Amino acid sequence: SQQGEEDPQALSIQEGENATMNCSYKTSINNLQWYRQNSGRGLVHLILIRSNEREKHSGRLRVTLDTSKKSSSLLITASRAADTASYFCATAQGGSEKLVFGKGMKLTVNP
Amino acid sequence: EAGVVQSPRYKIIEKKQPVAFWCNPISGHNTLYWYRQNLGQGPELLIRYENEEAVDDSQLPKDRFSAERLKGVDSTLKIQPAELGDSAVYLCASSPGAAYNEQFFGPGTRLTVL
Numbered sequence: 001s002q003q004g005e006e007d008p009q010a011l012s013i014q015e016g017e018n019a020t021m022n023c024s025y026k027t028s029i030n031n032l033q034w035y036r037q038n039s040g041r042g043l044v045h046l047i048l049i050r051s052n053e054r055e056k057h058s059g060r061l062r063v064t065l066d067t068s069k070k071s072s073s074l075l076i077t078a079s080r081a082a083d084t085a086s087y088f089c090a091t092a093q094g095g096s097e098k099l100v101f102g103k104g105m106k107l108t109v110n111p
Numbered sequence: 112e113a114g115v116v117q118s119p120r121y122k123i124i125e126k127k128q129p130v131a132f133w134c135n136p137i138s139g140h141n142t143l144y145w146y147r148q149n150l151g152q153g154p155e156l157l158i159r160y161e162n163e164e165a166v167d168d169s170q171l172p173k174d175r176f177s178a179e180r181l182k183g184v185d186s187t188l189k190i191q192p193a194e195l196g197d198s199a200v201y202l203c204a205s206s207p208g209a210a211y212n213e214q215f216f217g218p219g220t221r222l223t224v225l
Contacts, residue, residue: 092211101153
């Protein structure tokens with residue numbers, strides 16, 4: 001079963017614009033992670049935010065976590081064509097040593 | 112540092128045939144996972160190994176799927192017999208410690224069952 005749900009399911013933007021993706025989940029979590037998957041490739045870990053953290057940055061990525069709303073957002077600033085990929089949020093559920101992935105969101109960055 | 116290696120990358124078989132996938136995790140990673148990813152979906156865990164022990168195989172369809180991890184390193188996932196609904200990408204991942212930390216994924220094996 002998949003817990004995280006990304007929104008929107010697809011997003012198309014121009015190079016240089018910012019892209020925001022949202023993830024909602026249902027149960028308590030240890031942490032929330034974001035992964036990227038390029039077409040025909042495996043997933044690449046982008047960033048991990050723990051349940052006691054509210055915001056985290058890594059390069060052009062900014063992740064926020066609101067545990068009261070059970071939601072997270074991933075912001076990619078100054079997007080590039082190479083950011084074109086599917087993005088997944090994954091939750092490490094409290095009491096379980098398992099990552100549960102959402103269905104993913106397809107980002108297209110047009111040059 | 113070499114990443115997670117999987118083979119084959121693509122496999123096309125007819126239904127009722129057997130198929131096997133192989134995975135070599137990152138050196139030193141004691142936790143290994145097999146996921147199945149259907150088209151347009153996120154990965155779903157099939158089985159998780161801690162060293163050579165399968166600690167979570169609750170989502171593995173045991174009537175036709177089997178897995179092993181010899182000596183706690185390489186792993187194979189087998190389907191026998193394959194069904195049309197098994198067409199998917201099979202991903203292997205590994206991590207150095209607790210299952211809820213960062214996972215490192217291989218490129219996957221795309222299986223098509225005709």
